[in-house]
Amino acid sequence: MSSKKTAGTVAAVNPQALEAEAVRAIEAATTSEELDDARIRYLGRKSALKLALRDVRDRETGKSLNELREHLEAAVARRADELERATSTRRPEEAFDVTLPGEPLPRGHLHLITQIRREVEDVFLGLGYQVVDGREVETTRYNFDALNMPPWHPVRSPRQTLFLDDDTVLRSETSPSQIRTMEQQDPPIYMITTGRVYRRDTPDVTHAPTFHQVEGLAIDEGITLADLKGTLLHLARALFGEDRRLRFRTHFFPFTEPSMEPDVSCFACDGGGCPTCKYSGWIEMGGSGMVDPALYEFVGADRYDPERVSGFAFGLGLERIAQLRHGIPDIRLFWQSDLRVLSQF
Numbered sequence: 001m002s003s004k005k006t007a008g009t010v011a012a013v014n015p016q017a018l019e020a021e022a023v024r025a026i027e028a029a030t031t032s033e034e035l036d037d038a039r040i041r042y043l044g045r046k047s048a049l050k051l052a053l054r055d056v057r058d059r060e061t062g063k064s065l066n067e068l069r070e071h072l073e074a075a076v077a078r079r080a081d082e083l084e085r086a087t088s089t090r091r092p093e094e095a096f097d098v099t100l101p102g103e104p105l106p107r108g109h110l111h112l113i114t115q116i117r118r119e120v121e122d123v124f125l126g127l128g129y130q131v132v133d134g135r136e137v138e139t140t141r142y143n144f145d146a147l148n149m150p151p152w153h154p155v156r157s158p159r160q161t162l163f164l165d166d167d168t169v170l171r172s173e174t175s176p177s178q179i180r181t182m183e184q185q186d187p188p189i190y191m192i193t194t195g196r197v198y199r200r201d202t203p204d205v206t207h208a209p210t211f212h213q214v215e216g217l218a219i220d221e222g223i224t225l226a227d228l229k230g231t232l233l234h235l236a237r238a239l240f241g242e243d244r245r246l247r248f249r250t251h252f253f254p255f256t257e258p259s260m261e262p263d264v265s266c267f268a269c270d271g272g273g274c275p276t277c278k279y280s281g282w283i284e285m286g287g288s289g290m291v292d293p294a295l296y297e298f299v300g301a302d303r304y305d306p307e308r309v310s311g312f313a314f315g316l317g318l319e320r321i322a323q324l325r326h327g328i329p330d331i332r333l334f335w336q337s338d339l340r341v342l343s344q345f
Contacts, residue, residue: 015068018042018049026075032083039076043069112345113212113334116239116322117194120214123238127231129190129216134177136196140167142176148254148294162198170198173315174215175255181217182299187309188220194318205276205330206283212318219291219304219311225258228288228312232262235316236285239325240264245271247282256289256313267327276329283324288314 022042029035041047049069056062110118121131144156155161155172162170177193194214201207218227229248236246245265253259262285266277273279291311296304319331326345328334333341 015064019068019071022072023075026072026079029079029083032080035076035079035083043072043076109345111334112322112326112342113318115345116318116325117212117214119239120235120318120321121192121194123235124192124216127190127234129192129218132177132181132191132193134171134174134180134193134195134215136171136198137164138169138171138176140169142179143169143171143173146179146295146298147175148292148298150254153254158200160200162200172199173197174213175313175315177215178217178313179295179299182219182295182304186303187311188218189311190218190220192216203332205332206320206323208319208331208335210335211331213286213315214318215313215315217291217311217313219309221309223290223310223312225290225312228290228314231312232288232314236262236264239321244324251287251289253287253289255292255295256287257292259287259289261285261287262314262316264324267324268329283320285320285324286314286316288312 022038025038025042026035029038042049044050049065049072053062053065053069056065125131140156143161144153149156161172164170174193174195174197178191181189181191181193192214195212196210197213198210201209203209216231218231233246236244244267247263248260249263251259251261263282264285265271266274266281266283268274268276269281271281273281277283289312291313293306296306296309319334322328322334323331328341
């Protein structure tokens with residue numbers, strides 16, 4: 001029974017007639033869907049040609065059917081090319097222009113803190129300052145000793161500073177870069193440095209254990225406190241505009257004397273008092289003051305003679321600047337990867 005069925009299947013296929021029929025169907029296809037239907041009908045697994053190839057037993061018949069298969073596959077390929085060329089040469093309103101760019105992919109942008117850092121750097125480059133890179137891992141010599149912090153100073157406690165070992169810390173401020181710059185060059189010096197700092201602060205709306213600072217130092221003949229105030233006023237106006245108010249409060253820092261803290265009027269209440277500014281109407285930007293002569297002794301009083309040169313220094317928080325400028329109520333929003341916040345800048 002099997003041999004009779006095989007013989008009947010092979011005999012039922014007339015290669016010449018099947019080729020003519022298949023070629024007509026293939027050439028009549030006007031779309032890729034119609035061409036695919038013709039391919040399945042004449043070259044698919046259940047097509048007469050494929051069934052005949054499975055049942056073939058003699059060499060001559062197999063050769064003839066395989067040649068037919070190759071001719072039909074070539075005809076399908078030719079027609080597919082013709083349909084593709086016809087599609088690309090249609091009228092402009094019908095054709096797809098392959099030279100046009102594809103759908104644009106969403107692109108990221110610089111983080112707001114990076115934008116603020118670059119803008120601050122541009123302000124000081126315009127004033128003739130140099131930008132210096134600092135080290136995030138510092139020795140206690142540069143992070144404390146060189147900044148006139150005695151062994152009993154609270155900031156030297158492991159409860160406030162992150163120690164890697166007894167003599168190495170994650171810097172608690174960017175001030176060590178000032179000392180290293182003073183060691184490397186003689187006055188006059190006009191420099192700023194920016195970067196991350198680390199403290200054991202409890203996160204709240206205005207504090208974070210990791211944040212960014214801009215540190216500035218100017219040492220020259222005739223530098224006065226008025227120069228410091230004028231520099232910070234220039235920076236505040238460049239960042240916040242003329243409407244935001246600035247005030248200076250006396251303070252104490254081991255490495256400056258006299259010292260003062262610049263405050264900017266609260267963005268949330270405009271000085272009226274609210275939880276963001278702790279009902280004071282002002283938000284602290286950082287610290288500043290005239291360089292204490294004790295720092296000159298650390299780098300060499302022969303090169304930095306306090307009778308001949310004087311200077312000022314300041315350190316400001318970049319996150320605080322971003323908060324004040326854009327009215328962001330919580331500093332933690334900068335680092336929560338919430339695109340609803342970050343995509344606004």
